[in-house]
Amino acid sequence: MAELGAVLEVEQLLVGYTGAPVCGEVSVSLRAGEVLGVVGLNGAGKSTVARTIAGRQMPLSGSVSVQGFAADPDNVRFRRNVAAVFDDDLFFPSLTVREHLLLVARGHSMKSPDRAVDAELEFFGLEGRADVVPEALSSGQRRRLLLAAGLMRPSTLMILDEPEQRLDPLMRDSLAHRLAGHAQDGGAVVLVTHDPALLTSVASTCLVIDDVVTEVTPEQGASTIARS
Amino acid sequence: MQGAEATTLPSGDETRSTRDLSADITAFTQRSSRRYNRARTSLKDLFTDLYSYGLALGCAIALAASMVMTVKDALPGRGEAGSLRISDHWPTIPAPALWTLTVYAALTTVMILARRMGPITVQGAEGQWWLPLPVDRRPMVLPAFLRRCILLGLASAAAFMPFSVLTSAELTLPAHLLGSATFGAVAVVSVGLAGWMQLEPINPRPGRLAGAVALIPCAVLPSLTNSPWALTVAAVSAAVLLCAVASRTGQVRGADLIRGGAVAGHARSSFFFMDTNELLRALHGDRPIGSAHRAAGFYTRPVQGPVAALFRADIVAFLRLQGSLALPLLWLGIVVAVLFVDKSLPALAQIGVIAIAGCATTSSTGTVARRTALVPGLDAILPVSPLWVRCSRAIMPALVMILWMTCLTGILVLLGAAPPALILLGALAGIGMGAGAVRGATRPVSDWSVPPVETPFGPIPQAQIGSLLRGLDFTVLALAPALVSLYAGDVHPAAIIIQALFSAGALGVVIRRSP
Numbered sequence: 174m175a176e177l178g179a180v181l182e183v184e185q186l187l188v189g190y191t192g193a194p195v196c197g198e199v200s201v202s203l204r205a206g207e208v209l210g211v212v213g214l215n216g217a218g219k220s221t222v223a224r225t226i227a228g229r230q231m232p233l234s235g236s237v238s239v240q241g242f243a244a245d246p247d248n249v250r251f252r253r254n255v256a257a258v259f260d261d262d263l264f265f266p267s268l269t270v271r272e273h274l275l276l277v278a279r280g281h282s283m284k285s286p287d288r289a290v291d292a293e294l295e296f297f298g299l300e301g302r303a304d305v306v307p308e309a310l311s312s313g314q315r316r317r318l319l320l321a322a323g324l325m326r327p328s329t330l331m332i333l334d335e336p337e338q339r340l341d342p343l344m345r346d347s348l349a350h351r352l353a354g355h356a357q358d359g360g361a362v363v364l365v366t367h368d369p370a371l372l373t374s375v376a377s378t379c380l381v382i383d384d385v386v387t388e389v390t391p392e393q394g395a396s397t398i399a400r401s
Numbered sequence: 402m403q404g405a406e407a408t409t410l411p412s413g414d415e416t417r418s419t420r421d422l423s424a425d426i427t428a429f430t431q432r433s434s435r436r437y438n439r440a441r442t443s444l445k446d447l448f449t450d451l452y453s454y455g456l457a458l459g460c461a462i463a464l465a466a467s468m469v470m471t472v473k474d475a476l477p478g479r480g481e482a483g484s485l486r487i488s489d490h491w492p493t494i495p496a497p498a499l500w501t502l503t504v505y506a507a508l509t510t511v512m513i514l515a516r517r518m519g520p521i522t523v524q525g526a527e528g529q530w531w532l533p534l535p536v537d538r539r540p541m542v543l544p545a546f547l548r549r550c551i552l553l554g555l556a557s558a559a560a561f562m563p564f565s566v567l568t569s570a571e572l573t574l575p576a577h578l579l580g581s582a583t584f585g586a587v588a589v590v591s592v593g594l595a596g597w598m599q600l601e602p603i604n605p606r607p608g609r610l611a612g613a614v615a616l617i618p619c620a621v622l623p624s625l626t627n628s629p630w631a632l633t634v635a636a637v638s639a640a641v642l643l644c645a646v647a648s649r650t651g652q653v654r655g656a657d658l659i660r661g662g663a664v665a666g667h668a669r670s671s672f673f674f675m676d677t678n679e680l681l682r683a684l685h686g687d688r689p690i691g692s693a694h695r696a697a698g699f700y701t702r703p704v705q706g707p708v709a710a711l712f713r714a715d716i717v718a719f720l721r722l723q724g725s726l727a728l729p730l731l732w733l734g735i736v737v738a739v740l741f742v743d744k745s746l747p748a749l750a751q752i753g754v755i756a757i758a759g760c761a762t763t764s765s766t767g768t769v770a771r772r773t774a775l776v777p778g779l780d781a782i783l784p785v786s787p788l789w790v791r792c793s794r795a796i797m798p799a800l801v802m803i804l805w806m807t808c809l810t811g812i813l814v815l816l817g818a819a820p821p822a823l824i825l826l827g828a829l830a831g832i833g834m835g836a837g838a839v840r841g842a843t844r845p846v847s848d849w850s851v852p853p854v855e856t857p858f859g860p861i862p863q864a865q866i867g868s869l870l871r872g873l874d875f876t877v878l879a880l881a882p883a884l885v886s887l888y889a890g891d892v893h894p895a896a897i898i899i900q901a902l903f904s905a906g907a908l909g910v911v912i913r914r915s916p
Contacts, residue, residue, distance in 0.1 A: 249537075306437070
């Protein structure tokens with residue numbers, strides 16, 4: 174039974190490959206305005222958990238539901254509610270940075286797509302690179318573009334897999350403020366991270382992924398990262 | 402979860418609006434791409450590209466036509482060559498039945514390959530940027546799917562023409578054209594069936610079986626060249642099937658759209674660079690390993706020394722990665738069918754089919770060698786000589802080919818085509834063929850910077866052809882003594898010695914020479 178008001182409900186979720194689990198069972202519930210940090214050692218299964226929650230991988234057992242509906246990226250309702258940013262470095266080779274963002278804005282029927290794109294370009298420091306193709310971007314700029322695409326669109330649940338990767342410290346701070354603002358506006362976030370500062374400044378609760386998955390405070394999660 | 406159930410589309414006006422939005426997004430992407438490409442392509446480049454493609458196509462057609470006419474002219478004399486001597490008490494397969502079986506095999510191959518490569522797909526960037534949008538996916542995938550069907554239909558019709566000319570010399574040109582057009586239409590039916598399977602209306606295995614059954618009547622249609630009804634039936638079937646699939650293309654699972662696109666892209670680039678190993682990796686790479694725990698008990702048993710450990714690892718890897726027995730058995734069946742056909746093929750053609758079957762089966766045993774060739778560092782982990790590594794890699798292909806050749810030559814002996822000594826010859830040939838499998842799997846990538854070599858017959862890309870034939874050379878060489886004995890209908894004692902020398906030589910070269 175889904176908890177009343179829960180955006181994300183994960184029940185006895187077992188994730189892994191070819192039938193073999195990579196970590197312990199995950200059970201967690203996330204309400205609107207909450208940010209769930211996910212931490213753990215390399216190979217612990219953090220990204221696998223995030224991918225399964227995002228419906229990109231079938232669970233071995235258990236269930237994931239978003240606003241009462243099963244996680245299924247083939248369902249239009251799920252796609253409308255869930256934004257996911259993983260490390261997929263794939264772009265249209267002949268579309269510019271601005272055109273990539275415009276595509277997302279128009280695809281989500283945003284009211285003023287051009288204005289929204291301009292705002293994202295400014296936030297992520299990509300104004301000067303707006304009219305170049307992704308091939309001409311640095312790896313950090315491509316990461317910013319992916320994050321801009323994920324953050325600009327409307328969503329009730331955002332899933333981010335190590336968003337701090339390839340970002341400079343200033344951008345990490347800006348990202349932390351942005352995510353905190355998203356949560357304050359009623360969005361829920363699942364944040365897989367190796368950055369203790371990002372975790373403590375954004376997360377309201379934290380999962381430590383291991384053979385046994387435990388729910389801890391963000392400060393305890395940050396100390397887990399520091400020990401790893 | 403089945404695709405039809407997995408996808409929940411909004412209904413009514415919302416569906417129409419998300420479909421329109423999806424069409425807008427697709428058009429926007431294409432328009433932007435075209436503008437970018439046009440800005441970077443000059444008329445001169447365009448003309449050069451068109452000229453090169455036109456010239457290459459013209460050369461290919463001229464070469465194919467010339468080869469077909471040469472073979473056609475040589476065929477009337479086939480009665481003089483005779484066929485392999487099969488005992489009279491065995492039943493025979495009528496030639497039209499073999500012809501239909503061949504067409505059926507071609508259609509089934511088209512269906513299987515189409516399913517492996519989609520056929521409804523998106524490319525990498527489309528999967529990343531289009532699929533997460535909350536819109537109907539049909540406008541994103543349908544135009545490319547229909548384009549693919551039309552191109553495949555045209556290519557299949559063109560490819561059928563030489564087959565028709567060679568196997569039905571008595572037909573007129575309009576009849577050949579009609580047969581080719583019908584085959585093109587039923588090839589589209591094959592792709593349509595693959596698209597239907599992608600919608601997962603039933604589980605994959607029964608789906609494949611249903612598709613294979615549906616292709617049986619399709620295989621008969623290209624032979625009915627005396628009236629246009631066959632073409633009409635094939636064209637209507639293709640159109641109806643495509644309409645049914647097209648209306649639901651938006652319901653194909655996103656993961657399958659991305660998977661199919663990745664396989665098709667990988668296969669296309671391998672084909673373009675004529676890298677057959679990469680092509681096989683592309684077509685087999687996405688298949689789930691259903692036997693990850695096979696021979697686990699055997700693998701965990703203690704071993705003495707690194708060489709034994711390496712041998713065991715190679716054996717276990719082979720048992721886990723090797724595909725099913727279907728392919729070797731299918732090729733055995735094809736050889737037997739060719740031997741049984743009543744209006745017998747010339748002996749040389751029958752031996753050619755056996756050689757092709759041998760090469761195809763040999764190539765299929767190189768899976769482990771092909772995979773390990775990608776990670777040369779893996780072989781350096783154990784403190785053993787590279788010589789032992791190559792020897793270990795050849796063990797299982799050689800064993801499988803010994804078994805396959807023993808079965809094949811056993812059947813030939815049973816049919817009375819040669820004395821029992823042919824079985825010994827076949828088993829010996831299997832050793833050399835196993836070596837050929839490893840040599841082919843470690844084929845270096847063609848160096849396209851090497852210019853063609855001038856010959857009296859014109860420039861020949863010798864380096865590229867050399868790379869392409871690597872592996873096949875040893876397989877054919879190892880098969881040669883057995884095939885010559887089969888052609889002669891007798892096994893001379895010297896043939897056994899020659900066969901042993903050829904096979905030992907092939908194995909020796911593969912083991913001693915680094916790729």
